[in-house]
Amino acid sequence: MQKPTQCATSVEAVRFLAADVMEVDLRMQEPPEFHFDAGQWVSIPFGPKTVRAYSIASTPRSPKVITLCADVAPGGIGSKWFRALERGQPVPFKGPTGGFVFHRTDPRRVLFVAEEIGIVPIRSILTELYETGFGRGAALIYWGRDPGWLVYEAEFRSLARRYPSFSYFPVVREAPPVTAASSAGFAGAGIPVDARRGPPRPPSMIDKGEAAEVVDRLVHSVNGLVAYVSGGGEMINRVRAVLMAKGLDRKSVKWEKFW
Numbered sequence: 001m002q003k004p005t006q007c008a009t010s011v012e013a014v015r016f017l018a019a020d021v022m023e024v025d026l027r028m029q030e031p032p033e034f035h036f037d038a039g040q041w042v043s044i045p046f047g048p049k050t051v052r053a054y055s056i057a058s059t060p061r062s063p064k065v066i067t068l069c070a071d072v073a074p075g076g077i078g079s080k081w082f083r084a085l086e087r088g089q090p091v092p093f094k095g096p097t098g099g100f101v102f103h104r105t106d107p108r109r110v111l112f113v114a115e116e117i118g119i120v121p122i123r124s125i126l127t128e129l130y131e132t133g134f135g136r137g138a139a140l141i142y143w144g145r146d147p148g149w150l151v152y153e154a155e156f157r158s159l160a161r162r163y164p165s166f167s168y169f170p171v172v173r174e175a176p177p178v179t180a181a182s183s184a185g186f187a188g189a190g191i192p193v194d195a196r197r198g199p200p201r202p203p204s205m206i207d208k209g210e211a212a213e214v215v216d217r218l219v220h221s222v223n224g225l226v227a228y229v230s231g232g233g234e235m236i237n238r239v240r241a242v243l244m245a246k247g248l249d250r251k252s253v254k255w256e257k258f259w
């Protein structure tokens with residue numbers, strides 16, 4: 001793992017993925033390449049004792065330009081800074097930091113659970129794993145209050161189509177109407193979390209409920225399972241409680257608490 005260092009970058013591009021979710025591409029200046037493990041984060045300084053942490057959304061395969069992604073709805077200092085970013089603007093940060101990383105030598109089945117913007121480190125981990133020939137099974141439960149908050153939805157659908165060993169379960173609190181078009185096709189045939197209950201569903205069908213309920217419904221056996229859970233503290237606690245009630249040991253639930 002790299003030691004955190006002070007880095008200088010400049011803004012290469014800024015994009016809105018949704019009304020309140022933004023991505024920024026930062027071109028490395030010093031050092032010219034940034035080496036990190038998928039799932040790690042950087043801290044942006046806003047004063048002598050004020051920083052905000054942002055997970056890296058891009059993968060270690062892109063060391064010259066890194067992408068951050070933020071939910072700017074909280075409206076504090078970090079959100080305001082994100083909204084005002086302009087091309088060419090210098091951005092210092094310190095990093096990489098954090099141990100929310102997946103070791104591909106870990107032989108366990110892996111379940112990822114993300115709440116809204118908590119998807120960022122998981123997006124980096126999953127993209128990296130499958131782009132570099134991870135043949136084993138993994139499942140993602142990606143929760144948002146409504147479909148507009150599932151900002152990397154299309155990428156995960158595409159990943160599930162390309163890699164049958166990857167199972168994708170989008171879940172929202174408010175379900176969208178199911179149309180004929182949205183129920184076409186199947187993906188994620190080998191559901192590694194638990195294949196016993198029910199047939200695989202169309203990938204575009206979005207489940208309705210809360211993240212922990214879906215974990216409870218889909219995970220029957222926790223034998224040989226490791227879980228990576230990212231988002232708000234309440235969701236993390238609920239998901240961990242569900243998995244521990246099924247017999248998973250506490251240490252097998254890795255978490256990244258954003259708020």
Ligand SMILES: Cc1cc2nc3c(=O)[nH]c(=O)nc-3n(C[C@H](O)[C@H](O)[C@H](O)COP(=O)(O)OP(=O)(O)OC[C@H]3O[C@@H](n4cnc5c(N)ncnc54)[C@H](O)[C@@H]3O)c2cc1C
Nearest residue numbers: 052053054055069070071074075076077078079120258259
């Ligand atoms: C390890 C780590 C990685 C993080 N990675 C990211 C990331 O990749 N993208 C990202 O957007 N944020 C990330 N965060 C959260 C981020 O550091 C800021 O807290 C967030 O951007 C809000 O900052 P703010 O200054 O706008 O609001 P603040 O003044 O810091 O927060 C205002 C209030 O909103 C709460 N809050 C913060 N974020 C959310 C949220 N998304 N949903 C609901 N409530 C929230 C805070 O707990 C606080 O009560 C990460 C946090 C940690 C600890």
